[in-house]
Amino acid sequence: xxxxxxxxxxxxxxxxxxxxxxxxxxxxxxxxxxxxxxxxxxxxxxxxxxxxxxxxxxxxxxxxxxxxxxxxx
Numbered sequence: 001x002x003x004x005x006x007x008x009x010x011x012x013x014x015x016x017x018x019x020x021x022x023x024x025x026x027x028x029x030x031x032x033x034x035x036x037x038x039x040x041x042x043x044x045x046x047x048x049x050x051x052x053x054x055x056x057x058x059x060x061x062x063x064x065x066x067x068x069x070x071x072x073x
Contacts, residue, residue, distance in 0.1 A: 022064055031062040 019027075038055045041047035 019065075027062050027066050031059050031066075035058050036063070 034055055038047065038052060038059075041051065
């Protein structure tokens with residue numbers, strides 16, 4: 001009879017780290033949509049400084065998440 005393993009095996013640590021291509025595309029689409037929203041507000045003249053700053057910070061967050069992952073894409 002074969003011995004039973006009671007502890008889970010450890011992985012080598014060489015597996016894929018980070019996000020998949022689908023997740024990267026989703027982040028890119030969100031960033032593009034936010035840019036389009038800001039541009040539309042700017043052209044209409046309804047964009048305030050506070051809304052612009054908040055929108056740009058949101059775009060920056062999306063791009064920071066994508067930054068180290070671009071080389072795998």
